[in-house]
Every structure is written in structure tokens, then in C-alpha cells.
Amino acid sequence: MFKILAINLGSTSTKMAYYEDDICINRVTEEHPTEDIVKFPDIMDQHQYRKEIVEEFLEKNKIDKSSLDSIVSRGGHTKPLEGGVYRVNNEMLLQQASGMYGRHACDLGSKIAYEMCKDTKAIPLVVDTPVTDEFEPVARLSGHPLMTRHSRFHALSHKATAKRYARENGISYNEINLIVAHLGGGISVAAHKNGRMIDGDNALDGDGTFSTNRTGALPVGELVKICYSGEYTYDEVKRMLNGEGGLVAYLGTSDVRTVEKMAETDEKAALCLEAMIYQVCKEIGAMSTVLCGDVKAILLTGGIANSKYVVQRIKDRCAFIAPIVVFPGENEMESLARGALEALRGEETIRELTADCI
Incomplete structure (x- = not known):
């Protein structure tokens, strides 16, 4: 059984879910009031604020960080990438921190995953990042x-x-x-x-x-x-x-x-x-x-x-x-956990971002 923590940082919320294989055990969404968010001059300044929220989720639900096999995030803004599962590495963090490719709270998600996986067996991963590029x-x-028009959504x-x-x-x-x-x-x-x-x-x-x-x-x-x-x-x-x-x-x-x-x-x-x-x-x-x-x-x-x-x-x-079909809320947490699970099982290749990715 694989233990996975999925985190998804949006502009006004932090979503967290703990999975054992593909079963969601605990899940919560923390909404952030506008008055809290506007206190930070730059999105990246929210780092400690958001990280503490994730750590509190683990503590409240008695989840031992050292038992996790992966912390998977929505991913952030880098050079364009093909869709799929990527390991968070130094090159990814450097490109996100530069702000050259955009700035969003999701850039903090991969950074938090990377830091929390240090000195543990857990692999920091991202799935189908916002810079997934399939434009014609x-x-x-x-x-x-x-x-140039860019694929960033x-x-x-x-x-x-x-x-x-x-x-x-x-x-x-x-x-x-x-x-x-x-x-x-x-x-x-x-x-x-x-x-x-x-x-x-x-x-x-x-x-x-x-x-x-x-x-x-x-x-x-x-x-x-x-x-x-x-x-x-x-x-x-x-x-x-x-x-x-x-x-x-x-x-x-x-x-x-x-x-x-x-x-x-x-x-x-x-x-x-x-x-x-x-x-x-x-x-x-x-x-x-x-x-x-x-x-x-x-x-x-x-x-x-x-x-x-x-x-x-x-x-x-x-x-x-x-026809218009409505899927209220989001399916992102399940998709993050599924992507990480398939990667841990070897069903999906874990890719690495390099400086020459295009």
C-alpha cells in the first residue's frame, strides 16, 4: 500500500488530501480570506503561511510524514512541458522562483512538497503542470x-x-x-x-x-x-x-x-x-x-x-x-493522487525537468 499526500494550492485556497493507494482517507480545503492574502506583497511570500497549513493537516490527522511514499502537488510555472508526472528537482524550483514563466500559488505547492520530502523516503511529484503545452x-x-501566446492555465x-x-x-x-x-x-x-x-x-x-x-x-x-x-x-x-x-x-x-x-x-x-x-x-x-x-x-x-x-x-x-455537463468543484485531488500512485507502481514514468526542456 502506498501512502500519498496530495496538495493543491489555489489563489484563494489550500486543498489537502491523504490517500492510501486510491482511497481518500482525509481531505480538507482551507479557504483564505482576501484580507489574509493581500497582506503578502508577492505570492511567494505566502510560503510559510501555506506550509504551516499543510503541516497542521498532517498533525491534526495523525499522519506521520516519514511514512509517506509521495507528496504530490499540482505543480508550478516552468518552461513548457509535456503532460505527465515529474519529480520536483532543483531546476524546477529555480525556474519557478524566477517568475519568468508566470507566478501563482501553485508554484509554492511544489516547493513545499520538495521541502517536506527532505530526509524521508517520500518522492516529491507534480502532475500535468500548468505549463503543459499541447497548442497547435x-x-x-x-x-x-x-x-507569443503561451499554454498556461x-x-x-x-x-x-x-x-x-x-x-x-x-x-x-x-x-x-x-x-x-x-x-x-x-x-x-x-x-x-x-x-x-x-x-x-x-x-x-x-x-x-x-x-x-x-x-x-x-x-x-x-x-x-x-x-x-x-x-x-x-x-x-x-x-x-x-x-x-x-x-x-x-x-x-x-x-x-x-x-x-x-x-x-x-x-x-x-x-x-x-x-x-x-x-x-x-x-x-x-x-x-x-x-x-x-x-x-x-x-x-x-x-x-x-x-x-x-x-x-x-x-x-x-x-x-x-450539451453542457457540470462537474462542480474539482477532480484535481483524485487526479494528483492517481498520477502519483501510477508513478509509484511503475505504471507511469517519472520524468525529470532539465534546463533544456522545451
Whole structure:
């Protein structure tokens, strides 16, 4: 029997689950209030705050760290990688710490896994990292050769949800076309063609729809003016894009449940919520053209997919494209544990990130 700790650090939550083989023994999600998160100037400054939460989970559930066979994380931002299972190594940590490839709380997850596995038998692993890159060449061109479109979004959630849909319907993920929308602290929409994510939003750096705390795509001219206004530093603008954008910027909260309640009596809140949903639907429509209209289903996942109101509004606009199937919450923890288990059993190759990975 293999003992596995899975951790998944999101922008506003830390999810932890302890597995024995493929059986989940303990699982918890710690939500982080906006007022706690904004205390940290940079995401990487949350390291000790997040690590203590993971250690408290082990202590509370009487899980001996030395008994673990693996600590597996969602992974972070490095050079583009093929999908699969990777061992966390120094090169991975260096690339993540540089911030060259993006910045997100998930970068802390692999660092925490690496540190907690020191002096134990446990192997620190990541599965289907956010930089999983399966884009087709045409999807990479942005409009200027100095700026390339990158595959940086919720790859683990997308893959897990798509494979679950295929498994539950007795069909092969590699033989169908799907549109998957991850609706969480960040929102990303991607086109899945025959088992590959051929196009999608760069949900980290400013692409696609705005979300609870990210701006998504912005009017480029207006953004340039802000950058050269002299009123904001580089770091302040980056935080506008990721962490202090979206619903937080408009309404001061990243909790969609709170916004839904506000929207009952507040016209501004109602407009902002509707605008976010509207942009999600625009992205779904765009991805349907990527797949030439050949879409088996539209899959909605992530925490916001628990909202009946949001789901219904998306159905109102997008049901004509393909059937809409909802997987509320996320399947990421199961996917992390399954990936680690297959690697420990030798059914999946454990890969190593090197400096020349492309």
C-alpha cells in the first residue's frame, strides 16, 4: 500500500488530501480570506503561511510524514512541458522562483512538497503542470513576434475533468472534442481535440475572461497608458492583473457567493457578475470555432460551477453549441493522487525537468 499526500494550492485556497493507494482517507480545503492574502506583497511570500497549513493537516490527522511514499502537488510555472508526472528537482524550483514563466500559488505547492520530502523516503511529484503545452502552431501567434501566446492555465483540472467525462460515458478522451471551462479563482477555457488541449486562455498573465481576482484580457491601449503613467510600479501592475483584478477590483471580494447575494439588491454587483459570465460564454463560443463546431460537450468545473445561477446563465447562452455537463468543484485531488500512485507502481514514468526542456 502506498501512502500519498496530495496538495493543491489555489489563489484563494489550500486543498489537502491523504490517500492510501486510491482511497481518500482525509481531505480538507482551507479557504483564505482576501484580507489574509493581500497582506503578502508577492505570492511567494505566502510560503510559510501555506506550509504551516499543510503541516497542521498532517498533525491534526495523525499522519506521520516519514511514512509517506509521495507528496504530490499540482505543480508550478516552468518552461513548457509535456503532460505527465515529474519529480520536483532543483531546476524546477529555480525556474519557478524566477517568475519568468508566470507566478501563482501553485508554484509554492511544489516547493513545499520538495521541502517536506527532505530526509524521508517520500518522492516529491507534480502532475500535468500548468505549463503543459499541447497548442497547435496557429494558436501561438499573438499579433506581434515579440509576444507569443503561451499554454498556461488549469491543465490538471482540464485534463481530469475531460478524462472523467470520457470515462463515465464509456468513450475515449483521445477520440472526442470537448470545451472545458474551469471556473475558480482563475477562469480558463480550452479546446480539447482528440486528447490534446490545442488552444486556451493564458489565465495567469491576462487572457480570456476576468475572474474573481484576475483581469483577464484588457484593452491593450489603456493598459499601456497605465504602465507609462508613472503612477504605478511594475509589481503594482502585475498585482492588478493577478490577485487584485476582476471582482476584487470592482467589488472588494473574491467570493462569488457573496457577490450573488450582493447582486440581489446592488445593481453594480449584478452587472459585474453578469459581465464575468458573459465573458466566459464569449470564450466558450471562441473555442467552438477552434473545433469547427465539432464539440461533443461543454464541461464546467471548478468552485464557481457550484453556483446554480452561474451555470444556468452559461446554459442560456451556450447550450446551442453542445450539451453542457457540470462537474462542480474539482477532480484535481483524485487526479494528483492517481498520477502519483501510477508513478509509484511503475505504471507511469517519472520524468525529470532539465534546463533544456522545451
